[in-house]
Amino acid sequence: MSFLEVSNLKKIYTTRLGGTHVQALRDVTFSVERGEYVAVMGESGSGKTTLLNILAALDTPTSxxxxxxxxxxAELRERELSAYRRDNLGFVFQDFNLLDNFNLQDNIFLPLVLAGKKYPEMKKRLDPIAKKLGISDLLQKFPYEVSGGQKQRAAVARAIITNPKLLLAxxxxxxxxxxxxxxxxxxFDHLNASGQTIVMVTHSVRAASHAxxxxxxxDGEVFHQLYRGEHTTEEMFSLISNTATLIATGGEKNG
Known part of the structure; x- marks a missing residue:
């Protein structure tokens, strides 16, 4: 069995009055091996955010x-889901999701605090991560005092400080x-090279070309897959661009 198995996912949303059904996912099946780096792309409304929310156990599939x-x-009870996310998943978001009244260090520590870890262990985990991400000198600053790139580095540190099995971006x-x-x-390249499994949802061809x-x-289904193989990042960029154009112009589904 693969590290991550996604089988026949379907998600249907029903309006509050029950009159309208919206099918976000139709029949999504794929697997991810341990240590793999997978990017998920698609136009707005294609279902990729719904897929990520289900992978994150923030939403449940219809089937x-x-x-x-x-x-x-699906077998986890409601009270087990928070622990499952804390123990298995790391999250990196577009808008960073940092707390402005916490400095960067306390933001990064937050999942460990929730897990009941003591300060010496938290500091021991943080030091090498902060050094690797180049934010050691910024840990006492608040989010509003640093750049967007520095905020995202702090968000990455918070995501990986728990040693997650799967990093979702x-x-x-x-x-x-x-x-x-x-x-x-x-x-992300360095994290993946060290063995971190990553699934990233992105609109960016440039970002996806690293996967x-x-x-x-x-339309709620896996339309096509591209494998890096021996391709360079530049070659992947071209392949992804061509496929994105095919999707946007209504090309036929891959065999």
Missing amino acids: GKVVLDGKNT DEPTGALDSRSADSLMQI QRVLFIR
Whole structure:
């Protein structure tokens, strides 16, 4: 069995009055191996954010299942979900989700505090991560005192300080300038090279070109997949661009 198994996911939303049904996911099936780096792309409304929310156990599918490292999230009780997310998942968001009244260090410590860890252990975990991400000198600053790129580095530190089995990223470069975005993608490359499994939802062809595999979602289904293989990042950029154009112009689904 693969590290992450997504099987026949379907998600239907019903309006409050029950008169309208919106099918966000139709039949999504794919797997992710341990240590793989997968990007998920698709136009707005394609279902990729719904997919990420289900992977994050923030939403439940209408049918189908998600199995992470042998554990079926559908079998978890409500009170077990928070612990599951804390113990297995790391999150990086477009808008950073940092608390303005906490300095960067306390923001990064937050998941460990919730897990009941003591300060010496938290500090021991943070020091090498902060050094790797280049934010050691910024830890006492507040989010409003640093740049967007520095905020996102702090958000990455918070996501990985728990040693998550799976790192989930939702448009992580969306609020960054091109230089900060490139820097963040280099960080993701290094994290993946060290063994971190990553699933990233993105609109950015530039960001997706760093992944080992790109899944394209259209109309709630996996439309196509691209594998890096021996391709360079520049070659992946071209392949992804061409596929995105095919999707946007209504090309036929891959065999």
